Amino acid sequence: MPYATIIIPTHSRAETLPLSVGSALSQTVGDIEVVIVGDGCTHEVRSAALALQSQDGRVRFHDRPKGEGHGAASRDEAIRTATSERIFYNDDDDLLLPHHVEVLGAALDELDIVDTPAVSLHGGGGISFGVHDIAWPVLREMLVDQTFKSVFDTHLAHRRSSYLRGEGAWLGASPGGVAAHFLQNLAADRGNRWRTICRATALSLHGAHRIMMNAKERADELERVWREFRSDGENRVKDRAGCAFHGRRLFGALKSRGTNTNTELLAKARQLPLTERQLGTIEAARHLVDATHPEELDAMTALDELLDASLGAEWPTERVTLNYVTLFGPDAVDAMLDGCRPRLAVDVARLHVDLSSKRPTACPSDILEKTPSWQRFFSGVSMLSGLARAKDHRAWQLQEELLALAPQSIQALGYWNLRTQLAQDAGELEIARHAKATARQIESLIH
Numbered sequence: 001m002p003y004a005t006i007i008i009p010t011h012s013r014a015e016t017l018p019l020s021v022g023s024a025l026s027q028t029v030g031d032i033e034v035v036i037v038g039d040g041c042t043h044e045v046r047s048a049a050l051a052l053q054s055q056d057g058r059v060r061f062h063d064r065p066k067g068e069g070h071g072a073a074s075r076d077e078a079i080r081t082a083t084s085e086r087i088f089y090n091d092d093d094d095l096l097l098p099h100h101v102e103v104l105g106a107a108l109d110e111l112d113i114v115d116t117p118a119v120s121l122h123g124g125g126g127i128s129f130g131v132h133d134i135a136w137p138v139l140r141e142m143l144v145d146q147t148f149k150s151v152f153d154t155h156l157a158h159r160r161s162s163y164l165r166g167e168g169a170w171l172g173a174s175p176g177g178v179a180a181h182f183l184q185n186l187a188a189d190r191g192n193r194w195r196t197i198c199r200a201t202a203l204s205l206h207g208a209h210r211i212m213m214n215a216k217e218r219a220d221e222l223e224r225v226w227r228e229f230r231s232d233g234e235n236r237v238k239d240r241a242g243c244a245f246h247g248r249r250l251f252g253a254l255k256s257r258g259t260n261t262n263t264e265l266l267a268k269a270r271q272l273p274l275t276e277r278q279l280g281t282i283e284a285a286r287h288l289v290d291a292t293h294p295e296e297l298d299a300m301t302a303l304d305e306l307l308d309a310s311l312g313a314e315w316p317t318e319r320v321t322l323n324y325v326t327l328f329g330p331d332a333v334d335a336m337l338d339g340c341r342p343r344l345a346v347d348v349a350r351l352h353v354d355l356s357s358k359r360p361t362a363c364p365s366d367i368l369e370k371t372p373s374w375q376r377f378f379s380g381v382s383m384l385s386g387l388a389r390a391k392d393h394r395a396w397q398l399q400e401e402l403l404a405l406a407p408q409s410i411q412a413l414g415y416w417n418l419r420t421q422l423a424q425d426a427g428e429l430e431i432a433r434h435a436k437a438t439a440r441q442i443e444s445l446i447h
Contacts (some may be wrong), residue, residue: 002058003031004101005082005160009071010036010092010323014044015219019226021052021059023095024088026230028102033083034059043263070178072170079170085160089153093207095155095226097233100201102155112162113186113194116155116201118246119237121225121243123209123375126306127237128245130155131269131282134196134367138259144188146180148253150246153179154202162192174378198272200237203229208312211411212374243269243278244302245309247285255289262286277301293327300336308345313411315382317345321352330357343372348382355390364398377405381415388418413442 006024010017024034036049038061044052049061062073079087086105090096117130132150134140138179142148163169186192203225210218216440229236247269251262271284280298287294288302306320309424324333330353340346347367354361364383368376380402387395399419405416416439423432441444
């Protein structure tokens with residue numbers, strides 16, 4: 001019986017799968033099995049999985065037809081046929097740091113479930129560390145009612161026997177909420193002994209954030225990250241990660257829920273083994289959600305993290321920048337941006353600052369021209385939204401430039417709504433009709 005089973009579901013990411021599996025096989029605990037679960041996978045994925053299986057006897061490939069719920073039933077089957085008591089997960093585009101199984105596996109000697117906070121790597125080079133401890137009752141409650149997802153399955157492990165006590169936590173989900181359904185079932189079972197270990201043990205490179213990347217760009221990024229973090233990755237995360245992004249997510253969810261526990265959670269967060277800089281970004285995140293004034297140094301550190309930090313494709317730059325302009329004024333925000341890492345998000349933020357104060361701005365097309373191709377569309381939509389809000393005549397030209405890049409997907413709904421609005425304002429009724437029809441078609445996908 002191996003020490004641990006690591007389950008990796010896959011469908012179409014043949015380029016990143018070997019890197020994900022490689023990180024699983026590079027654990028300090030070598031006595032493991034890795035189960036690749038093919039969910040109606042492409043020919044390329046099947047070839048990659050079979051090659052990995054032939055190269056290392058610890059790898060097994062379950063080639064299954066496409067199932068409902070992103071292969072939830074196949075994951076359930078993988079658990080039931082696993083030969084280990086300790087069950088781990090990895091996405092086919094995420095990475096497990098070498099000590100992941102060692103740290104979480106030891107905790108499962110006494111627990112049913114163990115997790116570590118999310119470590120989110122953003123496309124602009126920033127890193128966000130989760131503000132999370134499952135011992136805080138409100139976090140478990142929000143998993144049950146699906147109002148806030150604080151846990152990511154790449155960062156979680158559980159005992160096989162505790163899973164088999166129920167009817168199968170992966171089963172019965174709607175297609176759009178498989179992971180949330182799984183976590184809901186785990187959290188709802190109060191018999192599960194669950195603990196969070198506040199350490200960085202895995203890296204999440206959120207796929208929805210990178211939907212405009214091609215396969216080679218995804219693989220190149222994953223390989224670059226693995227080279228950088230494979231050795232001493234936890235300390236690298238500790239030195240660079242902020243907590244503003246996940247802190248803002250948490251405090252925002254609490255506010256929407258009507259739960260007045262911000263002060264209590266802030267006190268609890270101060271007890272976590274975090275750096276003073278990280279604690280400062282948590283404090284800044286709470287102020288930003290409450291629309292109150294954070295300390296300026298903490299606010300600048302948080303701003304640098306928040307400008308392009310996202311789990312999805314849409315850029316938060318406009319919303320974040322306007323939040324700061326309201327609290328500090330445009331001149332102070334300009335000064336803060338001088339202290340941020342130079343990158344595309346800072347250029348976009350400066351445009352929003354200038355638009356908000358009716359100052360001359362950089363040319364949006366010039367900013368797009370020097371933008372990496374995979375970031376061009378969604379950074380452009382952020383600028384387009386600001387131009388439309390300011391009723392700037394350049395909005396029409398920019399939305400025309402973005403049209404050739406626009407996917408007809410849920411993530412691009414904001415663009416199609418902006419195109420509809422701008423076409424109506426310009427009297428281009430046929431364009432407005434087509435854009436509105438596209439938006440309605442996308443909205444039907446959501447529901």
